[in-house]
Amino acid sequence: MSDLRYLESFRDPEIGRSLLASLGTLARRLPRTPVRIMEFCGGHTHAFHRFGLLELLPPEIRMVHGPGCPVCVLPKGRIDAAIDLSLEKGAVLATYGDVLRVPGSHAMTLMKARARGGEIKTVISAMEALALAETHPDRDVVFFAIGFETTTPPTAAVILEAKRRGLRNFSVFANHVLTPSAMEAILSGTSLDGIIGPSHVSTVIGTRPYDFVARIHKVPLVVAGFEPLDILLALRMLLSQIAEGRSEVENEYARAVAPEGNPRSLELISRVFERAPAFEWRGLGLLPQSGLAIREEFGFFDAQRRFSIEVGHVSDPGICECGDILKGVKGPRDCRIFGTICTPDTPVGACMVSSEGACAAVFHYGDREGAVS
Amino acid sequence: MSGGRGSTGPRLDLEKGCVEMVHGSGGRASCQLVEEIFLPAFDNPWLRKEGDQAQLDLSEGRWAMSTDSFVISPVFFPGGDIGSLAVHGTVNDLAMGGALPLYLTAGFVLEEGFPLADLVRIARSMGEAARSCGVSVVAGDTKVVERGKGDGIYINTAGIGRIPPGVNLDPSGIRPGDALLLSGPVGDHGASVLAARENWGLATSLCSDSAPLHGLVGAMVESGPGLVCLRDPTRGGVAATLNEWARLSGLSFEIEEAGLPIRPEVKGVSELLGIDPLYLANEGRLLAVCRPEAADTLLRAMRNHPAGREAVSLGRVGRGHPNFPSGSVRMKTLMGGTRTVDWLLGDPLPRIC
Numbered sequence: 171m172s173d174l175r176y177l178e179s180f181r182d183p184e185i186g187r188s189l190l191a192s193l194g195t196l197a198r199r200l201p202r203t204p205v206r207i208m209e210f211c212g213g214h215t216h217a218f219h220r221f222g223l224l225e226l227l228p229p230e231i232r233m234v235h236g237p238g239c240p241v242c243v244l245p246k247g248r249i250d251a252a253i254d255l256s257l258e259k260g261a262v263l264a265t266y267g268d269v270l271r272v273p274g275s276h277a278m279t280l281m282k283a284r285a286r287g288g289e290i291k292t293v294i295s296a297m298e299a300l301a302l303a304e305t306h307p308d309r310d311v312v313f314f315a316i317g318f319e320t321t322t323p324p325t326a327a328v329i330l331e332a333k334r335r336g337l338r339n340f341s342v343f344a345n346h347v348l349t350p351s352a353m354e355a356i357l358s359g360t361s362l363d364g365i366i367g368p369s370h371v372s373t374v375i376g377t378r379p380y381d382f383v384a385r386i387h388k389v390p391l392v393v394a395g396f397e398p399l400d401i402l403l404a405l406r407m408l409l410s411q412i413a414e415g416r417s418e419v420e421n422e423y424a425r426a427v428a429p430e431g432n433p434r435s436l437e438l439i440s441r442v443f444e445r446a447p448a449f450e451w452r453g454l455g456l457l458p459q460s461g462l463a464i465r466e467e468f469g470f471f472d473a474q475r476r477f478s479i480e481v482g483h484v485s486d487p488g489i490c491e492c493g494d495i496l497k498g499v500k501g502p503r504d505c506r507i508f509g510t511i512c513t514p515d516t517p518v519g520a521c522m523v524s525s526e527g528a529c530a531a532v533f534h535y536g537d538r539e540g541a542v543s
Numbered sequence: 544m545s546g547g548r549g550s551t552g553p554r555l556d557l558e559k560g561c562v563e564m565v566h567g568s569g570g571r572a573s574c575q576l577v578e579e580i581f582l583p584a585f586d587n588p589w590l591r592k593e594g595d596q597a598q599l600d601l602s603e604g605r606w607a608m609s610t611d612s613f614v615i616s617p618v619f620f621p622g623g624d625i626g627s628l629a630v631h632g633t634v635n636d637l638a639m640g641g642a643l644p645l646y647l648t649a650g651f652v653l654e655e656g657f658p659l660a661d662l663v664r665i666a667r668s669m670g671e672a673a674r675s676c677g678v679s680v681v682a683g684d685t686k687v688v689e690r691g692k693g694d695g696i697y698i699n700t701a702g703i704g705r706i707p708p709g710v711n712l713d714p715s716g717i718r719p720g721d722a723l724l725l726s727g728p729v730g731d732h733g734a735s736v737l738a739a740r741e742n743w744g745l746a747t748s749l750c751s752d753s754a755p756l757h758g759l760v761g762a763m764v765e766s767g768p769g770l771v772c773l774r775d776p777t778r779g780g781v782a783a784t785l786n787e788w789a790r791l792s793g794l795s796f797e798i799e800e801a802g803l804p805i806r807p808e809v810k811g812v813s814e815l816l817g818i819d820p821l822y823l824a825n826e827g828r829l830l831a832v833c834r835p836e837a838a839d840t841l842l843r844a845m846r847n848h849p850a851g852r853e854a855v856s857l858g859r860v861g862r863g864h865p866n867f868p869s870g871s872v873r874m875k876t877l878m879g880g881t882r883t884v885d886w887l888l889g890d891p892l893p894r895i896c
Contacts, residue, residue, distance in 0.1 A: 177814060183801075186878045220819075222880020398878050525817070535882040537866045 180397030189402035196409040197230035204232045205363040212239035212526025219535035221398040237496040240317040241268045241524035243451045246484035249274030256288035264299035265314035267292040296324040303340035312473045313342045320370040322346045323435040326442035329471045341473040350379045351460030357387045360498045364408040367393035376431030384417040395423040453496030492519035502529040560659040567687025584666035589681035597681035607642035610701035620739045622751030626669035629698040638757035639773045641712045642704030649683040654693035676755045714772040717792040721860040722838035724831040727853040728804040733823030734812040749808045754827030759850040766844035769837025782821040789870030796872045798858035822887045
């Protein structure tokens with residue numbers, strides 16, 4: 171933190187302008203236009219808007235928002251189950267702040283559950299949830315764990331640590347999902363010319379798990395960092411691939427991502443978790459082998475086993491188009507209720523709630539109507 | 544701080560003692576708390592009378608009145624504490640109307656078990672802040688709530704101040720073409736408090752900007768005509784203040800990211816925590832709208848005052864936009880794009896003021 175020049179160097183306006191100029195040149199060499207490029211991660215969606223990049227791109231590039239927002243893809247049934255843990259089963263629920271305002275059934279949220287007496291604590295790390303269990307020895311503390319591969323290793327680490335410390339009152343309601351599964355689902359339903367691959371997720375899993383995207387689906391993928399120059403450089407790499415008719419997995423974010431990922435994190439994940447037969451995603455539906463379950467060996471710390479949690483299927487309200495937005499079929503502005511019935515203050519769907527949601531980004535940074543996105 | 548001189552027993556243990564329910568009972572113990580902690584800290588003729596109210600001789604003319612409650616956690620932070628903050632907060636609210644703050648009241652809600660040593664430290668800091676602002680804490684009140692029903696200490700301050708003749712600062716006067724000035728770097732207070740919250744475990748060289756602004760406002764008012772209105776961007780940060788003005792005026796506020804002063808430490812904390820510095824609270828900064836022809840003179844006057852040394856021109860007021868019937872705040876980004884600066888998105892930040 172002491173040396174911010176490192177960060178500033180990835181925001182240099184002059185280099186940004188020259189990258190944008192080269193995008194314009196490359197765009198004229200594309201075999202067909204416009205090209206549809208998906209930024210998979212909500213983090214990238216927000217960066218596009220926060221740094222004002224979208225309006226600077228050549229018109230030949232159409233950005234499509236992806237489903238990479240952990241809160242957005244969490245189905246209502248799992249929110250309902252978390253609310254039930256707190257209000258009916260009397261557990262102290264520890265969770266990341268983003269989840270609190272996501273509506274479950276009947277517009278109920280964890281925040282409303284807290285107002286009705288549920289003990290729900292916001293934590294910024296899995297270790298903080300573990301600490302809560304230690305300071306509340308007379309209460310059952312459940313960590314409502316969500317996220318892609320980025321947040322999975324810390325969850326695995328606290329389960330191991332809870333076992334080491336012999337904690338009896340700590341468990342985890344695991345809702346960890348796998349990025350490549352979602353990508354497979356997207357590619358089988360949406361036509362794309364390129365993908366900007368996740369940055370944080372890739373620091374954990376590396377670039378190899380995306381090989382199928384290039385090999386089987388023939389779609390180029392470039393893993394990119396979250397800074398503006400990262401994004402522009404990744405776009406240039408993608409346009410080069412498209413112009414040259416290549417489809418490869420490339421790594422723009424080499425300063426943080428190794429092809430094989432982070433072996434210690436991957437080891438932690440596989441030690442504690444195994445693939446669940448299927449996991450329901452909001453928008454994408456029930457996807458096989460797409461989520462993680464806590465291994466039998468650590469069953470004592472599995473809230474789903476301890477509290478016999480049944481996760482039911484709950485449909486989204488008919489007017490909400492989060493499903494199509496998460497699949498990249500529609501953009502936020504194509505939704506009938508965007509910015510009118512559904513706003514960050516009165517969210518109907520999860521894409522408007524989460525700080526990584528596409529609708530939240532467009533509402534927050536864009537014109538209320540008009541050009542952006 | 545009403546109550547007679549009744550305490551004859553042993554003095555309070557100001558080193559190791561703590562607040563007890565009996566200190567809020569209105570009896571001898573309450574009286575002792577006032578006499579041994581608050582009176583010495585705030586000492587002035589009104590408090591010494593120990594009446595139920597302070598009686599003030601006010602001159603003719605217009606007066607400003609304001610109140611604010613302070614619930615910050617942690618109560619001590621780099622660059623200040625809840626006591627000095629409670630003085631600066633209300634002093635600044637008055638100053639934003641051009642008023643010269645004169646009298647404050649202070650209400651304390653204390654949680655059973657709060658260390659008396661901390662209370663003494665806070666009261667002294669409050670007294671010092673008041674003296675250096677030239678205001679007197681003329682009345683007060685203390686209540687004690689059971690352990691677990693509060694968070695150590697909450698303070699409310701109310702204040703009144705005299706508005707000099709001819710001064711009329713009012714956002715309804717904002718016009719297209721007006722200039723927008725900012726008195727210094729943004730986010731120092733919010734970032735340092737967030738960093739100081741013990742469970743976030745960040746060590747930084749940050750310091751809150753908590754400071755009184757009435758001196759700076761006086762210098763600005765004296766620099767000549769053309770000042771339209773002022774506001775201190777506290778909770779919700781610069782983004783909230785600009786959005787409030789945009790909503791009130793129906794006009795667009797246009798700022799440039801390149802002109803926004805942010806200290807490197809604040810940038811670092813913001814990046815780490817995923818918070819935009821535009822939303823971080825400030826406790827010693829002000830935003831000003833002025834006529835374009837007055838901007839240079841005002842900026843010079845600000846930079847000549849210690850509280851405005853790092854003042855900058857931040858942007859301008861534009862005409863409204865059909866897509867934003869109720870006003871908007873637009874920022875030209877470093878990369879050259881344009882984006883909306885909205886109200887704070889999502890959950891409110893932790894208690895930082």
